Amino acid sequence: MFEVIGERINTSRKKVQEAVASKDAQYIIDDVQKQQNAGATYIDVNAGARIGHETQDMQWLLDTIQPIATVPLTLDSPDPSVLEMAFQMAEKTPMINSISLEKERYDAMMPFLEGKNCKIIALCMDDSGMPDSSDDIIARANTLVKELNNIGIGTGSIYIDPLVQPISTDSNKGVMVLDAVRGIKAKYPEVHITGGLSNISYGLPQRKIINRTFVTLMMAAGMDSAIIDPLDEKIMGTVRTADMLLGHDDFCMNFLKGVRAGAILS
């Protein structure tokens, strides 16, 4: 089944920041329940936007969310001390967002991850910047899988983010990442592929049709997870439909359930 990492609980979003600042627990609870009802299978929690408040905001968010959470959380921070606190609070095996090959982040995250029972999002980013070819993405994914395996994280717990780049800057950016996903999945059938999708349409008009057509192509290539807004009915409807067409929905049950719930519109 496709994993939907709901991206809405992020203090860089104005309403979430206001709710956190005013301790409006009901707003957060309502948002999380809406994401779960819409099909989120992880809830990402990012408390990074209020400078100097990340630890206490993360703590308050977890205290608020966990009593009503039916799915595990994605703990989203670059700061291992925040992640350590959040990891200790987590009631279900969490996903960590994220490690990369950038030296500073890598050196901070590896000791935190060693020996932990968690899922991890691993970005194909290094200090030279974004990857510039399929082979480059695949090489970075190889390094991440090997290094994470070495500290005890199994391949099936790794979510590689190949870093989707805008097709407006280079007509080849779609094919580049699609080829990379196929290459990574051919080498590591158990690894997961995740990431944001909306970068693909940056700089172009009518972004939503680009994003949902692209998620379909990425799913065909082997992407089995994405960081998206579960309340975006068009992209969620496309994900359920593509899952069915790719043979992951026996008797079209999930599709039909989505239609009955009003979540899949033509």
Add this chain to the structure above:
Amino acid sequence: MFEVIGERINTSRKKVQEAVASKDAQYIIDDVQKQQNAGATYIDVNAGARIGHETQDMQWLLDTIQPIATVPLTLDSPDPSVLEMAFQMAEKTPMINSISLEKERYDAMMPFLEGKNCKIIALCMDDSGMPDSSDDIIARANTLVKELNNIGIGTGSIYIDPLVQPISTDSNKGVMVLDAVRGIKAKYPEVHITGGLSNISYGLPQRKIINRTFVTLMMAAGMDSAIIDPLDEKIMGTVRTADMLLGHDDFCMNFLKGVRAGAILS
């Protein structure tokens, strides 16, 4: 570039039949011009619905359409005598719709096609019925390509229709045809893949989202042509968007042209 075979000029459609019966040339001209403006690269012409009138209806339709046609025609009939007449009238190299491995159709079509300069749609159908596995589809495509090559039709002029079947009858029907398309294209990179798409959603609700998600998956697998209604803006917008994402649209020019024309909506 993706080939769009516009399916609207078919006397089984009530308004087309009325226009043909009353010799309303303007109706036909308007419809063809709309299809061309929307991006049709072939106009399919099927005059089969008025029993006993096919030859004269086909002749009148070609007389009506050709003066304003900027794209070639797809001559759509099971009757070689109708096709022979239409072929002689054709001003641009036509596409013929269609041959199959059903004995009666095959035996009638092969003598007509021998030595002709045309494109041909070749259906993966035989007298045992629809194919029931990817390997079965691929085997039928192999036979069609070899037999057509033997009578002088090059692989690049053959449009294989793998016969899309309803996913409501078997959750595997999507994967079956997608795998078959990849298999056929791996063996014959020059062959084209075409067909109708809407069978995939037969028996299910919200058919349009299924059809447009499916065309995206089929394009990723190697489909480079489809028999569709060019006035269906949602599927046409998806086709242009997928073409861009698959690297077939330098500088996103066709996509942006489509947006400016109001033809691509989120």
